[in-house]
Amino acid sequence: MTCRAAFVGILVCLAGLITAVPVTGSEVVRPASKKVILIPGRDFRIDPDKLFFDPSEPPPRLQEMPQLIREASAVLAAEPEIELVDLSSGQPVSAPQGTASRHLVVMGMLHLGIERYRDIRLPEAISSLEDGISAALASDSDVLVPAVVSDLYLYLGLSRLETSEPDLAHIALKQMFGHMPERRFRQGWFPAREERALRAAALDFVKSPARENPFESTERALGFLRERGADALVYVFLESDPEGGDRLETRVFEVSRKDAGSVEVMRDSRPYRGVESVSMAISSWLACADLPSRTDTLKRLPRVFLDTGFSYSMFAQDNSTRTGFHNIGLSIGTAYQIQPGLDTFLRLSFYQAREDSYGDLLDDFFSFRASIGVGYSAVFNWGRVFTHFGFEMDYLSGFKSSTEPRCKLWPDDPDLCPSSQVTEPSFLFGAVGLLGVNVFVSRSVFVMVQAGISGYFVSNSALVDLNFPFVVEFGFGYAFF
Amino acid sequence: MISGIYQSDLPVVIDGVPGLDTPRYFEMMLAQFGPDITGIVRVYDDADFLVPSSEVCPCRFVENGKVESSSMALSFRSHGDCPGSSGTPLIIGRFTFKEPVVVDDEAGELLSGTLELQDAGEPGQVDVTFRRARTWRQVGEADLKCGDPLLYADDPPETGDAG
Numbered sequence: 001m002t003c004r005a006a007f008v009g010i011l012v013c014l015a016g017l018i019t020a021v022p023v024t025g026s027e028v029v030r031p032a033s034k035k036v037i038l039i040p041g042r043d044f045r046i047d048p049d050k051l052f053f054d055p056s057e058p059p060p061r062l063q064e065m066p067q068l069i070r071e072a073s074a075v076l077a078a079e080p081e082i083e084l085v086d087l088s089s090g091q092p093v094s095a096p097q098g099t100a101s102r103h104l105v106v107m108g109m110l111h112l113g114i115e116r117y118r119d120i121r122l123p124e125a126i127s128s129l130e131d132g133i134s135a136a137l138a139s140d141s142d143v144l145v146p147a148v149v150s151d152l153y154l155y156l157g158l159s160r161l162e163t164s165e166p167d168l169a170h171i172a173l174k175q176m177f178g179h180m181p182e183r184r185f186r187q188g189w190f191p192a193r194e195e196r197a198l199r200a201a202a203l204d205f206v207k208s209p210a211r212e213n214p215f216e217s218t219e220r221a222l223g224f225l226r227e228r229g230a231d232a233l234v235y236v237f238l239e240s241d242p243e244g245g246d247r248l249e250t251r252v253f254e255v256s257r258k259d260a261g262s263v264e265v266m267r268d269s270r271p272y273r274g275v276e277s278v279s280m281a282i283s284s285w286l287a288c289a290d291l292p293s294r295t296d297t298l299k300r301l302p303r304v305f306l307d308t309g310f311s312y313s314m315f316a317q318d319n320s321t322r323t324g325f326h327n328i329g330l331s332i333g334t335a336y337q338i339q340p341g342l343d344t345f346l347r348l349s350f351y352q353a354r355e356d357s358y359g360d361l362l363d364d365f366f367s368f369r370a371s372i373g374v375g376y377s378a379v380f381n382w383g384r385v386f387t388h389f390g391f392e393m394d395y396l397s398g399f400k401s402s403t404e405p406r407c408k409l410w411p412d413d414p415d416l417c418p419s420s421q422v423t424e425p426s427f428l429f430g431a432v433g434l435l436g437v438n439v440f441v442s443r444s445v446f447v448m449v450q451a452g453i454s455g456y457f458v459s460n461s462a463l464v465d466l467n468f469p470f471v472v473e474f475g476f477g478y479a480f481f
Numbered sequence: 482m483i484s485g486i487y488q489s490d491l492p493v494v495i496d497g498v499p500g501l502d503t504p505r506y507f508e509m510m511l512a513q514f515g516p517d518i519t520g521i522v523r524v525y526d527d528a529d530f531l532v533p534s535s536e537v538c539p540c541r542f543v544e545n546g547k548v549e550s551s552s553m554a555l556s557f558r559s560h561g562d563c564p565g566s567s568g569t570p571l572i573i574g575r576f577t578f579k580e581p582v583v584v585d586d587e588a589g590e591l592l593s594g595t596l597e598l599q600d601a602g603e604p605g606q607v608d609v610t611f612r613r614a615r616t617w618r619q620v621g622e623a624d625l626k627c628g629d630p631l632l633y634a635d636d637p638p639e640t641g642d643a644g
Binding site: 322323357358359360403405406408409410416 | 512514516520625
């Protein structure tokens, strides 16, 4: 009893294991999603006349861009196939490969630069600020925390002014606006020279085109996406329309599906009419985006095969000539894949008969062979294997043969060569079977080899004279998907 | 390939065949198709093969010509194939030959053998040697025609003897 119980126990355990497998396999699989990063937006609508605000009033707070970014984030988050990574807060974020620690370096260099600027140790301040900018570019802080980088450029510009380098100061202050165009200043906070420089930089910046790529190059954008394992990045900015009004610009940098080594940029430009504008822009992109559910994951196999090549044929049963005769020619064929495993084909061949060694063929002639039918074909990535079966018609143009030597020397003399001694089949009709293989040498071009045999059951002459031609073909073809 | 025009080196006499029992020169236009031989045998009075024999039907089609290895056998009607001369006994020729060393150098190609009247037996055999006078490429349309058109007039001769 003990052994039986153990046996039953083992069986129960095995049954439990077997039934447990489907349970494990039926776990809910998380649907595939597209990882999209949202970065801080920018408001390039600068009025140089309103760059400085009255110190008696509270500083102006530009709230539109945060609202737009929130709306963009909401629209993206609502799409179930989007995995949103919202980095639009403008705050330092944890990032891969130690870039977060690099951001600390940026902050450190900024503070160091400010301290040295205030200590009037200008060369050291410039050096620290420039190092900070380099570190910011290396850690993508210029994209993710643009306010910090803007500060770096501000103090760099101020330092350059102190060192009597107004040109370099102008460039730095313009860069400051590029990273944080919303920046405004308390009137009287800076000396008059600095205010003039800031206003001049703002004027120059306004006349310069808006920066539609915060990375400055698509290569850097691609590196950013790769580093974070993301598929796309959404960037929104506002700018003044030269014709009046404002425009909302949306850019989506997306890793190309065709070439993973490049980035495709989607540009959307529309009049700015509040948060609905960004909602429409993002929805517009989502409507056409390559979301996982819209991606055609089916492996496409070619449907139509077209080939041409050399063809050789000989009749296995030939009572018209004693040694048989060769047919050499060209063929062209096509096959259409009706469904996996089943195809239909059409094949046309033109042959020129070669004189047999005994000269039993009274004349050279050409023949035309057409076959049509269906078959089984297995299509693989490397090519196709097929068997074809169908009907075949063979038209022999000017076929005349005789084993009587006088008919070879005097074929047109009825006294020396009676017609009874000449075989003249011209039409043969029957069935054909072919076996072949196509091997792709490129995506669409393939090498074709096939062989087959036919059997004729209708003819205008005695079938026993000429039947069962076999064929061997070699050529090239093109597959249409 | 035994194809071309062969001419006898010496005059030939075949006893028992009217018209051929006196010295005649034989010319054979032969065409080989695999193992088969066909052609025309013509009879001349002169060694230059210019004057067709006026006493016999000059046209004889080769019948049952066969080639095997380096030997050849053929036959033709003793009285020729002029109208009215069919059904006459056959003259049988048996020859051996040697393929030329160079294909185009066929001047020295010889057919050596015998001619004999059907059922005449060994005593009736005549030794003959034919030498190729023209290759097949030199054979023209006229060579494929059998005899003088006059022989095919509305009133053909009753026998193989040309009138």
